[in-house]
Amino acid sequence: MGIVDRRKRQKEEVRAAILSTSWQMVKSEGWQALSIRKIAEAIEYSVPVIYDHFANKEAILFEFAKEGYRLLAAELEVAAAKHPAPEDQIRAMADAYWHFAFRNQEHYQLMFGIGMATCEVEKCMPEKAAFRDKLVAPILTLLENKPAATDSTSVCLKYHTLWSVMHGLVSIKMMGSSDVSDELNKIVLDDAVNGFIRNLKG
Amino acid sequence: MGIVDRRKRQKEEVRAAILSTSWQMVKSEGWQALSIRKIAEAIEYSVPVIYDHFANKEAILFEFAKEGYRLLAAELEVAAAKHPAPEDQIRAMADAYWHFAFRNQEHYQLMFGIGMATCEVEKCMPEKAAFRDKLVAPILTLLENKPAATDSTSVCLKYHTLWSVMHGLVSIKMMGSSDVSDELNKIVLDDAVNGFIRNLKG
């Protein structure tokens, strides 16, 4: 039954071509410029073929958001692995988060920038949970040293605070409404993260 | 010369009708659903008339972003005026910011949510400067008690940190990817703001 295998393989190739072409477009012209018709032309297929692989345009962009979460989680992993102390892990991860955001602006915007129909993201996007776990780990370790604060609300609370600080800074810088230099922005992040850690230790 | 006056008045009325119709649409269907053609139909004019009042669709939305900044600045003003101590002012303003964001989601999204072509916003949007000044004031007061830290970079840095925390939290909640209850979110904000103030006092 090699025939059906080849068919599947060929279909997979078309799908991959759609994604790779799409990504090129997103990278070079922004996600708003992505157009089904342009994709079709680039892959040398007619328009409806694309709908055999993706429900609609958003589904294509959604794929990149998922990829973004995978990439980010991997980079956080690497950053944390370089340090034994949880506070250093948090600092390193904040650093990694910051750099990820600006080295992968398109990914970042697709992950967080647009409403994205938001079908309760965590449900249809397990990728996001992995990212969260990476951040939660060192917070948990730090809170364990401080008894009576390891309950899940505290951890959840602190994780949310940390993420907010990072995301707030990134998105403010990204929307360009910040007339502030890159260095200063990095200092702001470090300052905020240090404040967070101090607050965490009590 | 009453004639030219009436003309101006009538033109102003059309402009106002465009804005009011647009705002209704944005409120009820989201800013992405705003359509020049639908506006034209609602105000019972033909499509090109709208372009006599606004350069393009974005210019209409831009108007609401500006309005948002005016509203926000006013609410921050009121919140701060209720407290003499700068740290309480910061807390009150964070609270006001939080509530503004969710009572005025459409405004908020237009202010910060979209790239908005971002023509160096502060330049073509003096409204934003007023908002910033409101946040900066109590920070400045607090830093004055702590000598050798009143330089403008510090103030700018702290303002950015505070704004980031607030905006990060708001936008994470707004994108709906947060499975966290409202109360907890509010606690996170208070926690973060308290951490910020503690860090500020040194």
Added chain:
DNA sequence: CTATTTTTGCTAACGCTGTTAGGTTAATCG
């Protein structure tokens, strides 16, 4: 009061967009 100019508003089009109904061709299976 007529003639000219200015303002005002419209129709119709251009060139896009996402999405889908329906038919045709090619390949596979019985």
Added chain:
DNA sequence: CGATTAACCTAACAGCGTTAGCAAAAATAG
């Protein structure tokens, strides 16, 4: 070989922002 199924395309629908060019109405000038 004939029937079935999968692949694929053409063409259209219904919308979008934007603009060129023209008609009508109003205001001004002679």
